[in-house]
Amino acid sequence: MALSGIEIFKLLPKTNCKKCGHPTCLAFAMKLAQRQASLEACPDVSEEAKKILGEASAPPVRPVTFGTGDKAVKLGEETVLFRHDKKFVNPCAFAIEVKDTLSDDEVSNLCGQVVNSEIDRVGQKLRIDAIMITNASGDAGRLEAAAKVVAAKAPGVPVIIYTENPQAAEAAIRLFADKRPILYGADASNAEAMAAIAKNNKAILGVVANGLNELSDLTEKVKGLGVEDMVIDSGARKAKDIIANNTLIRRAATKKNFKPLGYPIINFMQRPDSLYETLLAGIGVTKYASIVVMSSIEKWKNLALFTLRQNIYTDPQVPMQVEQKIYNIGEPKPESPFMITTNFSLTYFIVSGEIENSKVPCRLAVMDCEGLSVLTAWAAGKFTATKIAQFITDSGIEKEMANKELILPGYVAILSGSIEDKLPGWKVTVGPREANALPAFLKTRN
Amino acid sequence: MAFTPTRETYSGKVYPVTVGTGDSAITFGGENVLPFNSFEGSTPNRPLVAFEIQDVPPSDWPENVQKPFAGVSDDPVKWAKYCQDELKAKAIALRLIGTHPDRENRSPEDAVKTVKDVLAAIHIPLIILGSNHAEKDSSVLIAAAEAAKDRNCIIGKAQEANYKTIAAAAMANNHKLIAMSELDINLSKQLNILITQMGFDKERVITDPMCSALGYGLEYTYSVMERIRLAALTQNDVTMQQPMLGDVGMYVWKIKETTASEADLPQWGASEERGIAWEAETATALLVAGAELLIMRHPRAVEAVEKIIEELI
Numbered sequence: 001m002a003l004s005g006i007e008i009f010k011l012l013p014k015t016n017c018k019k020c021g022h023p024t025c026l027a028f029a030m031k032l033a034q035r036q037a038s039l040e041a042c043p044d045v046s047e048e049a050k051k052i053l054g055e056a057s058a059p060p061v062r063p064v065t066f067g068t069g070d071k072a073v074k075l076g077e078e079t080v081l082f083r084h085d086k087k088f089v090n091p092c093a094f095a096i097e098v099k100d101t102l103s104d105d106e107v108s109n110l111c112g113q114v115v116n117s118e119i120d121r122v123g124q125k126l127r128i129d130a131i132m133i134t135n136a137s138g139d140a141g142r143l144e145a146a147a148k149v150v151a152a153k154a155p156g157v158p159v160i161i162y163t164e165n166p167q168a169a170e171a172a173i174r175l176f177a178d179k180r181p182i183l184y185g186a187d188a189s190n191a192e193a194m195a196a197i198a199k200n201n202k203a204i205l206g207v208v209a210n211g212l213n214e215l216s217d218l219t220e221k222v223k224g225l226g227v228e229d230m231v232i233d234s235g236a237r238k239a240k241d242i243i244a245n246n247t248l249i250r251r252a253a254t255k256k257n258f259k260p261l262g263y264p265i266i267n268f269m270q271r272p273d274s275l276y277e278t279l280l281a282g283i284g285v286t287k288y289a290s291i292v293v294m295s296s297i298e299k300w301k302n303l304a305l306f307t308l309r310q311n312i313y314t315d316p317q318v319p320m321q322v323e324q325k326i327y328n329i330g331e332p333k334p335e336s337p338f339m340i341t342t343n344f345s346l347t348y349f350i351v352s353g354e355i356e357n358s359k360v361p362c363r364l365a366v367m368d369c370e371g372l373s374v375l376t377a378w379a380a381g382k383f384t385a386t387k388i389a390q391f392i393t394d395s396g397i398e399k400e401m402a403n404k405e406l407i408l409p410g411y412v413a414i415l416s417g418s419i420e421d422k423l424p425g426w427k428v429t430v431g432p433r434e435a436n437a438l439p440a441f442l443k444t445r446n
Numbered sequence: 447m448a449f450t451p452t453r454e455t456y457s458g459k460v461y462p463v464t465v466g467t468g469d470s471a472i473t474f475g476g477e478n479v480l481p482f483n484s485f486e487g488s489t490p491n492r493p494l495v496a497f498e499i500q501d502v503p504p505s506d507w508p509e510n511v512q513k514p515f516a517g518v519s520d521d522p523v524k525w526a527k528y529c530q531d532e533l534k535a536k537a538i539a540l541r542l543i544g545t546h547p548d549r550e551n552r553s554p555e556d557a558v559k560t561v562k563d564v565l566a567a568i569h570i571p572l573i574i575l576g577s578n579h580a581e582k583d584s585s586v587l588i589a590a591a592e593a594a595k596d597r598n599c600i601i602g603k604a605q606e607a608n609y610k611t612i613a614a615a616a617m618a619n620n621h622k623l624i625a626m627s628e629l630d631i632n633l634s635k636q637l638n639i640l641i642t643q644m645g646f647d648k649e650r651v652i653t654d655p656m657c658s659a660l661g662y663g664l665e666y667t668y669s670v671m672e673r674i675r676l677a678a679l680t681q682n683d684v685t686m687q688q689p690m691l692g693d694v695g696m697y698v699w700k701i702k703e704t705t706a707s708e709a710d711l712p713q714w715g716a717s718e719e720r721g722i723a724w725e726a727e728t729a730t731a732l733l734v735a736g737a738e739l740l741i742m743r744h745p746r747a748v749e750a751v752e753k754i755i756e757e758l759i
């Protein structure tokens with residue numbers, strides 16, 4: 001359970017030596033309580049205090065890094081049940097299942113799809129994060145062979161090895177020993193052997209039990225065997241049970257700081273109907289899954305799921321924003337069109353994307369409106385004639401332009417007259433309302 | 447360590463709302479737990495999904511969602527019957543979009559005729575929606591509510607600017623009412639209070655906190671819905687206990703992801719599947735956030751959402 005500032009203060013040296021950069025031990029304690037400082041900043045804190053504070057300040061859902069290098073994904077670290085309370089921390093990872101009953105060519109083809117799954121959306125690069133190799137054949141040699149294909153064809157992509165058979169596990173996991181893979185399939189019957197393999201290969205252990213009681217016992221047992229990093233599966237496969245168990249797990253972790261369930265959740269969503277699987281995976285994204293496993297990854301499906309994940313995991317207090325400045329799209333010349341919009345990421349990326357489609361080089365002025373969309377910013381009094389005129393004047397852009405013409409978003413046509421009044425010598429033109437009309441609009445001007 | 451589940455007991459509950467008459471009447475809402483948390487309370491009714499149709503042909507809908515209604519959508523009566531008889535719709539939402547002054551500018555009398563004809567042709571519940579022009583909706587919805595008298599329809603949407611006339615019409619003709627505000631829990635609460643202060647029964651209101659599509663503000667609708675539901679259940683806030691509407695189709699089928707062709711954006715994949723997935727995924731997220739009534743367009747999206755509801759309930 002989180003400690004209060006006063007409780008933390010009692011554990012500090014109370015010398016007010018300022019080495020932590022804070023005027024007093026109490027001030028530092030207050031910052032620690034708000035998670036705005038790190039205990040390491042105080043050089044004099046006792047070992048005992050470190051232990052108590054370390055445990056108390058650990059996030060209720062254990063942080064686990066899955067994979068290595070630039071494709072590694074962070075899991076867990078969540079602190080709340082509802083996104084309006086505080087930003088959800090580490091976005092749910094998407095994994096695709098590759099069965100070892102497939103031919104090497106089929107495995108290789110799926111690897112290719114994963115490697116090429118990356119799409120850019122609102123400035124973020126999104127992709128299928130991981131591959132799960134399932135020992136569907138029941139044959140250890142086959143699992144190892146499929147794992148070899150994956151290691152070769154999808155290098156760097158984090159891997160889950162799924163088998164209940166320790167021999168099969170050992171042979172396959174070795175291929176990823178220094179890559180922080182997940183070994184999934186530890187249950188009450190094989191926990192010792194699986195934990196030993198995970199330890200030897202520095203793997204994260206995926207544990208599965210029938211229900212939350214058994215699951216808590218199992219994680220305790222595995223922890224006792226020396227494995228700290230786990231992902232947990234309550235055995236739920238039906239949508240209703242997935243919501244129930246995921247909710248109870250997240251509640252136990254965040255509200256009771258119940259450590260045996262304080263691990264990232266893995267959910268298995270494979271279904272024969274891809275659209276249906278998309279919806280089920282979406283339920284995982286909204287309701288507390290850290291990894292969802294799927295059976296296929298069509299492009300339309302990826303786009304929908306990436307977008308949902310992005311929506312759910314944005315900061316509810318701060319909209320995604322881009323920097324205020326005048327962006328060049330293509331190589332604008334002095335006579336190229338000049339447009340204005342707000343700095344809400346979504347707005348900027350939609351508008352700049354359409355300008356790129358038009359192939360007409362332009363300048364796009366992006367004005368800081370605290371990340372609000374055009375109409376919202378206008379309604380909130382942040383995208384006004386006075387502010388726009390000031391921004392244009394301060395930018396000095398006029399020196400680079402042949403004719404002083406500003407193109408406004410169609411939705412704020414109402415501002416055109418007053419901007420002209422405030423920017424002497426400028427002509428204000430009202431553009432289309434929707435950005436997808438921009439290519440046609442720009443072409444007819446040329 | 448033994449695990450004891452942390453069970454919540456909530457002090458409040460969502461009102462059940464019944465629409466339609468006779469054997470085809472349907473009830474939604476009524477739960478006393480967060481969406482689909484039936485392990486700690488009761489969820490007596492499934493969320494209701496209504497098929498959207500309109501009074502004028504859907505020339506403004508993208509090709510991929512026009513197609514399933516080709517041959518019937520030129521006439522609201524044929525369209526409604528097709529949804530009821532072939533698609534097994536549980537309810538119809540008739541949007542009188544043609545009454546908008548910037549569109550066909552159809553008159554309240556035209557609207558009355560459409561409503562009467564559609565009601566005569568179907569037995570499932572009807573939701574009657576205006577064109578979202580605050581002023582015009584007042585006159586159109588008064589006439590429409592009267593035309594549908596005693597059929598226990600849902601009339602909407604009443605907004606801050608026009609709630610008085612629309613609520614009065616819904617009340618006089620025994621209908622339910624959608625109260626819509628713009629993505630703000632306080633505005634939503636305030637509108638519900640204003641409407642009930644007129645003497646409108648609070649258990650006949652459905653709240654529309656305003657929808658947004660996946661990728662276009664969904665997170666705002668999602669969180670406003672979650673907050674409304676928490677206020678209803680944990681604080682027993684009687685002004686927030688109405689079932690909620692997600693008016694999904696209209697917001698989804700206009701954005702680029704549901705309209706752009708695969709030829710233009712190969713990295714986005716098949717356009718038809720993409721549009722359907724977009725509508726179904728938006729709807730599913732809103733169900734999880736707390737919506738009990740959804741208005742949707744594509745038959746395959748509705749089918750998938752009905753299936754997921756089956757598995758959630």
Ligand code: B12
Pocket residue numbers: 319339340341342344346347350351371372373374375376377378379380407408409410411431432433434435436438628629630633658662663666
């Ligand atoms: C999400 C949302 C919010 C979010 C904010 C999201 C954000 N980061 O901006 C929140 C909940 C905070 C919010 C608050 C408010 N909102 Co608001 N909000 C919306 C909503 C649903 C979507 C906005 C959005 O994200 N649009 C997507 C972006 C991409 O659109 P866009 O920036 O306009 O860009 C498009 C075009 O303008 C064009 N474009 C953009 N730039 C340019 C440039 C050029 C040159 C050209 C040609 C075109 C172009 O291209 C884009 C795509 O076509 C809209 C309704 C809707 N569905 O549109 C209401 C809406 C904008 N909000 C509205 C209002 C009134 C408000 C509030 C004042 C009231 C309230 N509810 O409290 C507050 C003000 C905020 C404040 N005080 O801080 C009204 C504005 C009404 C009006 N016409 O003035 C709207 C239209 C809702 C409505 N129907 O009444 N809102």
Ligand code: SF4
Pocket residue numbers: 012013014015016017018019020021022023024025028041042043044045
């Ligand atoms: S460094 Fe440690 S002892 Fe010194 S003021 Fe900071 S908290 Fe106190």
